[in-house]
Amino acid sequence: MKSMAEQVTDTIRWIFSSYSRVPRERRQGFDRDVRHPEWTRRLLDALGKPDEQAYNVAVTGSKGKGSHAILTAAMLQQAGVRVGLFTSPHLIDFLERIRLQGLPIPEEDFVRIGQSVREIATQLPVPEDQYIGPVGLVAAIAAAWYRERQAEVVVYELGRGARHDDVNQVVHRGAIIAPIFGEHLDRLGPTWDDVVIAKMGILTGQTSWAAVSAQPPHSRKVMAPFLTAFRAGGGEVLEVGGEVEWSRNVSADGAIVRIQGPGFAVEARVDERLLPYADNLAASAAAAHCVLRDLGRPAQALEVDLRGLALIGRLQRVERRPDVVIDGAIHAESAAYVRRFVEAWRVAEHGRGQVHLVLSLPDDKDAEGVLKELGPLVHTIRFTETTNPSLHFARDLVAVAASLGYAASREADPHRAIQSALAEASPDDLVLLVGTQSFVGDALRHFRVPTGSIWISGGEGGMPC
Known part of the structure; x- marks a missing residue:
């Protein structure tokens, strides 16, 4: 009899078996040419359409899909x-991808x-x-589990696309x-x-509203005709910076982000980790309002306390003295969130401490963009790799940093790089561990950070729900 851990591993291997049996050359190319998400829809139909038993919200984008999804789910839970x-990828445990009330699916249920x-798919x-x-x-496993557990609402983070993405086959109203x-x-x-x-x-035929976070000008220009057509078809669009606005108040007692939109107001109590995510908070608040309204719940005024929310691997503090x-962040746009956090940290610390950066960026990531955002704020830079053997680190990033005017060193082993930064830091310093998701997982494992619940039990804000 196999152990439960072995059965979980067997299930994960089966999940990748359909993909793995197709020759590599037939999996390469544009998603529109090689992916067939219609098979996910046929599978859901064969399972009795479990996705249609809940009110579903789908999330797409390039930066912040996961944080938007988590923030929306957290607000609704409160x-x-x-x-x-439903999020992806996982950082440490595969079961992190499927959560209910902030907690991952039990191994036995998975x-x-x-x-x-599997019996239906084959x-x-x-x-x-x-x-x-x-x-x-x-996603099919998740939808079946959510139906069984009678979830009222499910927030699904899509993959890199939407039009040709399997998770987008889940029927979603938002x-x-x-x-x-x-x-x-x-x-x-x-x-x-x-x-x-x-x-x-x-934006599918079943979608009735869209909450749109602040967009780069070019993206907003290209999406304009899609949003116009969606509105013309009766869809509701709530855009941050347009119909939805936010403000924030920071005091010695903490921070409050206030979001206002057509017919609703949300007051979110946050700590310094979430302040750089004000746009994300605003879009998520608009989404939560739409869901609550459609469910017939009070939706005009909402107060939430997110100080106990763990955006796992996203500006997540895992130690103090020094702060770690x-x-x-893997490009300039995502590094801007980190820059704003560091700027706020330096103000709070009255400029006492230094900032030490450990950076893990494979060859396909925007090292120059990250360095331009963070370089002016840090005192030491260490480049490292990850324990994921499929990633490539052939670029001489020390030379790249030098070309931008920053001295840097390199230690391939991520755990040694982290230890080296910690050894150099004083208790008043800040150690930033930044990079690709595989490195985020390495760093979380290094500090033995639990990644199950999205809520922190204890710590600042405590367990809010």
């Missing part, structure tokens, strides 16, 4: 809604429902040169559009316009 949360989904007539996307199979940048050009491109067009596929903060 409003008394039984809410599911294995049991995974087996039932009966589908998938051609030899096509596959059911792994994330689609996980859409959240995080900032869109010209990324994944090899899969969604070849142009920035193509990326926006792919992600605007989140982990973030997954």
